[in-house]
Amino acid sequence: MTLKELAVAIGAEVVGDGSIEIESVNTLDAAGPGEISFLANVRYNKQLETTGASAVIVAPNVRAGGIALLRHKNPYYAFSQAVVKLHGYRKQHQSGIHPRANIDPVATIGENTIVYPGVYVGPRTKIGRDCILYPNVVIYEDCIIGDRVIIHANASIGQDGYGFAPAKNAGGEVIHHKIPQIGNVVIEDDVEIGANATVDRAALGSTIIGKGSKLGDLVTVGHNARLGPGCLLVPQVGISGSTTLGHHVTMGGQSAVAGHLKIGNGVSIAGQAGVIEDAEDNTILIGAPAMPGSQARRVYAIFRNLPELVARVKKLEEGGSASAEAEPTAEA
Amino acid sequence: MTLKELAVAIGAEVVGDGSIEIESVNTLDAAGPGEISFLANVRYNKQLETTGASAVIVAPNVRAGGIALLRHKNPYYAFSQAVVKLHGYRKQHQSGIHPRANIDPVATIGENTIVYPGVYVGPRTKIGRDCILYPNVVIYEDCIIGDRVIIHANASIGQDGYGFAPAKNAGGEVIHHKIPQIGNVVIEDDVEIGANATVDRAALGSTIIGKGSKLGDLVTVGHNARLGPGCLLVPQVGISGSTTLGHHVTMGGQSAVAGHLKIGNGVSIAGQAGVIEDAEDNTILIGAPAMPGSQARRVYAIFRNLPELVARVKKLEEGGSASAEAEPTAEA
Amino acid sequence: MTLKELAVAIGAEVVGDGSIEIESVNTLDAAGPGEISFLANVRYNKQLETTGASAVIVAPNVRAGGIALLRHKNPYYAFSQAVVKLHGYRKQHQSGIHPRANIDPVATIGENTIVYPGVYVGPRTKIGRDCILYPNVVIYEDCIIGDRVIIHANASIGQDGYGFAPAKNAGGEVIHHKIPQIGNVVIEDDVEIGANATVDRAALGSTIIGKGSKLGDLVTVGHNARLGPGCLLVPQVGISGSTTLGHHVTMGGQSAVAGHLKIGNGVSIAGQAGVIEDAEDNTILIGAPAMPGSQARRVYAIFRNLPELVARVKKLEEGGSASAEAEPTAEA
Numbered sequence: 002m003t004l005k006e007l008a009v010a011i012g013a014e015v016v017g018d019g020s021i022e023i024e025s026v027n028t029l030d031a032a033g034p035g036e037i038s039f040l041a042n043v044r045y046n047k048q049l050e051t052t053g054a055s056a057v058i059v060a061p062n063v064r065a066g067g068i069a070l071l072r073h074k075n076p077y078y079a080f081s082q083a084v085v086k087l088h089g090y091r092k093q094h095q096s097g098i099h100p101r102a103n104i105d106p107v108a109t110i111g112e113n114t115i116v117y118p119g120v121y122v123g124p125r126t127k128i129g130r131d132c133i134l135y136p137n138v139v140i141y142e143d144c145i146i147g148d149r150v151i152i153h154a155n156a157s158i159g160q161d162g163y164g165f166a167p168a169k170n171a172g173g174e175v176i177h178h179k180i181p182q183i184g185n186v187v188i189e190d191d192v193e194i195g196a197n198a199t200v201d202r203a204a205l206g207s208t209i210i211g212k213g214s215k216l217g218d219l220v221t222v223g224h225n226a227r228l229g230p231g232c233l234l235v236p237q238v239g240i241s242g243s244t245t246l247g248h249h250v251t252m253g254g255q256s257a258v259a260g261h262l263k264i265g266n267g268v269s270i271a272g273q274a275g276v277i278e279d280a281e282d283n284t285i286l287i288g289a290p291a292m293p294g295s296q297a298r299r300v301y302a303i304f305r306n307l308p309e310l311v312a313r314v315k316k317l318e319e320g321g322s323a324s325a326e327a328e329p330t331a332e333a
Numbered sequence: 334m335t336l337k338e339l340a341v342a343i344g345a346e347v348v349g350d351g352s353i354e355i356e357s358v359n360t361l362d363a364a365g366p367g368e369i370s371f372l373a374n375v376r377y378n379k380q381l382e383t384t385g386a387s388a389v390i391v392a393p394n395v396r397a398g399g400i401a402l403l404r405h406k407n408p409y410y411a412f413s414q415a416v417v418k419l420h421g422y423r424k425q426h427q428s429g430i431h432p433r434a435n436i437d438p439v440a441t442i443g444e445n446t447i448v449y450p451g452v453y454v455g456p457r458t459k460i461g462r463d464c465i466l467y468p469n470v471v472i473y474e475d476c477i478i479g480d481r482v483i484i485h486a487n488a489s490i491g492q493d494g495y496g497f498a499p500a501k502n503a504g505g506e507v508i509h510h511k512i513p514q515i516g517n518v519v520i521e522d523d524v525e526i527g528a529n530a531t532v533d534r535a536a537l538g539s540t541i542i543g544k545g546s547k548l549g550d551l552v553t554v555g556h557n558a559r560l561g562p563g564c565l566l567v568p569q570v571g572i573s574g575s576t577t578l579g580h581h582v583t584m585g586g587q588s589a590v591a592g593h594l595k596i597g598n599g600v601s602i603a604g605q606a607g608v609i610e611d612a613e614d615n616t617i618l619i620g621a622p623a624m625p626g627s628q629a630r631r632v633y634a635i636f637r638n639l640p641e642l643v644a645r646v647k648k649l650e651e652g653g654s655a656s657a658e659a660e661p662t663a664e665a
Numbered sequence: 666m667t668l669k670e671l672a673v674a675i676g677a678e679v680v681g682d683g684s685i686e687i688e689s690v691n692t693l694d695a696a697g698p699g700e701i702s703f704l705a706n707v708r709y710n711k712q713l714e715t716t717g718a719s720a721v722i723v724a725p726n727v728r729a730g731g732i733a734l735l736r737h738k739n740p741y742y743a744f745s746q747a748v749v750k751l752h753g754y755r756k757q758h759q760s761g762i763h764p765r766a767n768i769d770p771v772a773t774i775g776e777n778t779i780v781y782p783g784v785y786v787g788p789r790t791k792i793g794r795d796c797i798l799y800p801n802v803v804i805y806e807d808c809i810i811g812d813r814v815i816i817h818a819n820a821s822i823g824q825d826g827y828g829f830a831p832a833k834n835a836g837g838e839v840i841h842h843k844i845p846q847i848g849n850v851v852i853e854d855d856v857e858i859g860a861n862a863t864v865d866r867a868a869l870g871s872t873i874i875g876k877g878s879k880l881g882d883l884v885t886v887g888h889n890a891r892l893g894p895g896c897l898l899v900p901q902v903g904i905s906g907s908t909t910l911g912h913h914v915t916m917g918g919q920s921a922v923a924g925h926l927k928i929g930n931g932v933s934i935a936g937q938a939g940v941i942e943d944a945e946d947n948t949i950l951i952g953a954p955a956m957p958g959s960q961a962r963r964v965y966a967i968f969r970n971l972p973e974l975v976a977r978v979k980k981l982e983e984g985g986s987a988s989a990e991a992e993p994t995a996e997a
Contacts, residue, residue, distance in 0.1 A: 103433060103451065119451055121449065121451060121468035121486070137487065139451075139486035139528075141467075141486070155469070155487050157485065157486040157487045157550070160486055160527070160550070161485065163547070163549045163567055163568065166412070166413035168410040175563055176545060176563070177565065178414075179413075179422075179483075180413040181413075181416045181417060181420055181421065181422045182423065183416070197529050197551075198529075199529050199550040204416075205358060205360055205363070206359075206360065206363060221550045221569060225360075239568055239586050241586055255587065257569075257586055257587050259604060261376075275604060289605050289621065290637075300639045303640065303643055304636070310643065313646055313650065317646070317649050317650065
């Protein structure tokens with residue numbers, strides 16, 4: 002495919018020689034002749050000068066001397082389309098339901114859905130069409146999975162939520178009594194769920210993963226949690242029970258939201274953050290416990306420089322006054 | 334079932350019309366006619382006025398105008414019993430050992446235990462009676478599982494603990510030599526283990542999960558750790574090797590205890606806390622590193638207001654004295 | 666085996682009666698007659714006086730009155746060798762490929778490799794010799810696994826990395842478009858991977874786990890990450906995409922490294938630390954966000970004592986001067 006043809010296919014503008022042959026995609030540092038790469042982060046701008054790529058997909062304002070460019074207002078998206086054009090998605094290695102999958106007779110599996118060996122689907126669960134269930138995925142009974150849903154290996158969907166009622170027995174010992182978890186899980190269309198992730202069934206009603214949301218590996222979603230559409234939860238995120246997320250909430254690695262909270266639309270939660278309060282739409286939350294981003298940046302900048310703050314206090318105690326030391330600045 | 338009959342069945346006192354028919358349970362905000370809900374948290378008191386439920390299970394001191402109540406000293410437990418009466422537990426979809434489970438010929442499985450497809454049980458492992466092993470659970474050899482134990486999908490029990498001894502080879506390079514893990518895992522009666530959780534076998538002796546303890550999804554317990562009875566570990570908790578927990582220890586999401594520590598009875602560890610010291614009975618631990626609760630609350634209240642503390646110091650440096658600003662107050 | 670014979674076998678020096686019979690190994694507090702234990706941590710020195718062991722493996726400088734010793738410069742390694750001599754590794758309960766493993770016809774499995782039931786290996790994946798794949802391990806297509814690699818139950822290798830390109834659709838809604846993940850995973854020789862751990866395939870090129878690295882349970886490694894040889898990642902660690910770790914990096918439980926970072930050789934990262942910057946060789950990193958160890962120890966010591974710092978500032982505001990209170994000291 003020539004660079005020009007690729008440009009047309011992905012809606013980009015050619016800068017330089019459009020007749021170059023492009024055979025594959027690669028990263029800026031690993032690409033060689035015949036390969037196209039992309040630059041979506043100014044942090045890697047310098048690699049434009051050293052890359053061996055024949056062409057690079059860039060934002061409209063980027064300039065480069067000796068290398069052909071494809072300009073696109075969304076270079077990362079344009080690159081993803083280039084990967085699809087040049088390589089396609091990984092080919093599935095079977096079609097239909099593998100004979101070693103364990104599908105309950107009263108479960109239903111939609112057209113073109115691929116079910117790998119070792120998958121378990123319980124009674125009355127409905128799987129939509131064009132889904133992929135990778136090996137050893139387990140989906141308990143009565144769940145509803147939409148169309149084009151991808152669930153990676155060893156993920157577990159629909160197991161009992163964590164619900165126990167403590168009560169003392171005759172001997173005065175506290176016993177944790179299991180609360181029946183009689184709800185289900187609803188996974189809407191176009192969701193992707195990572196390997197070894199877990200989504201618990203609701204105690205009553207449904208745990209819901211909204212349309213087009215993407216859960217990373219080892220993510221856990223508690224009973225009766227509800228995620229709006231377009232949420233991005235990267236690996237090891239934890240959502241506690243009965244919490245609701247609006248649409249397009251993004252959560253960094255190992256971050257968590259406590260139970261029974263309401264997180265607004267477009268909220269962005271940093272890695273390892275611990276959210277323990279409701280959050281308004283579009284807030285940025287950082288830290289544990291999580292604070293609004295601007296506050297968190299100031300707090301953590303001071304935090305890292307606490308020894309200097311102590312030194313200033315000590316100097317004051319010793320009779321000193323205005324310090325020559327600069328305020329710590331936010332740099333984290 | 335009438336409200337009166339339900340009250341008798343769960344040991345509650347009727348306030349209002351006991352002849353109402355109750356068919357099912359639901360949450361306060363979703364319940365409609367014929368449904369009973371519960372109120373265990375004062376935070377939701379207001380919903381008593383707006384709920385569509387026909388009746389609500391409440392604590393003895395709660396009053397409400399136009400709605401029938403069932404008073405019980407432990408409303409959450411009473412509600413869990415109401416769910417059992419009205420709905421029962423989810424029905425198991427098979428009995429006995431599924432032909433596609435992989436049970437070693439010298440493993441033993443107790444009476445009425447249900448083993449779903451894809452489960453692996455290694456040699457000499459003993460499973461008690463009335464257990465449920467959900468699909469794709471793996472239990473290595475020589476482990477002992479008590480009665481009425483529930484293990485959810487894709488959990489792994491008895492794999493090697495994380496034990497490696499570093500030593501330099503002839504070339505001066507450090508090699509990590511695997512230490513044989515020749516112990517086992519003992520899971521006592523009435524334990525429930527969440528999906529994709531992992532419990533490592535002991536290097537020597539046993540890793541022990543005490544009677545009636547409940548582990549959430551993605552919890553990990555290291556080799557030679559010992560949990561007392563009645564512990565509650567919610568999802569993504571980590572227990573390092575050789576640490577012991579007393580009875581009725583509770584741990585919030587993503588919290589962890591370092592290795593070789595002794596955590597007393599009734600200790601309560603907050604979400605994301607990182608415990609790096611032994612803990613006395615009944616202490617509350619918050620934060621990373623974890624501190625006693627009262628200290629942590631003061632520390633984190635100041636932490637969130639560090640910019641104000643810096644402003645106060647700056648004012649002092651500039652010659653100011655007593656500040657008009659209030660002390661930060663604990664509100665987290 | 667006599668103590669003398671064991672000493673010769675593991676290269677240790679006998680102090681005391683070499684004719685004692687040693688039958689097994691045990692911990693200092695549980696050992697009895699005929700058992701040998703070890704002392705690698707000064708913290709447990711006192712147990713030398715109370716242990717029931719017949720002998721203890723210790724460092725060269727350790728002395729003890731009434732008990733036989735084996736002195737070795739690396740007591741933990743010597744002990745691991747003693748376990749191997751006296752007990753051996755756990756015996757594998759099958760050989761070759763179990764008939765209920767699901768191996769693609771165009772995958773290749775090396776000599777003496779053991780594949781337990783429920784394992785899935787995708788097309789063109791190559792597994793080396795002397796490996797062990799425990800039950801229900803899933804390895805996607807096109808991956809390369811070295812020799813003597815051990816992968817524990819329910820681990821997932823080679824699933825798609827977390828890659829989505831956001832773009833607005835005609836209605837102005839942001840849609841996350843899946844980016845093909847066309848790379849693979851390369852696991853070098855002598856690696857061990859814990860239960861329910863996940864290693865994502867690269868978007869382009871390879872995700873690499875270096876020779877002799879050991880990953881604990883529930884560890885996740887993102888797409889295009891590259892770990893050098895000899896790394897130790899204990900349970901629940903998270904490595905984000907495109908990050909590189911040098912050789913012999915160690916990471917404590919629940920610690921994480923953000924994406925696109927370069928972590929040097931021999932870096933040591935504490936439990937729950939959150940690394941958000943590149944790290945030079947041999948640095949120690951503690952805290953979230955992670956700081957160099959010496960800074961972190963000072964910062965956290967002050968952090969825990971923030972109420973005292975506030976009291977000092979208040980006293981200054983009230984006209985007080987030099988405080989009698991001591992500086993908080995690092996003790997965490």
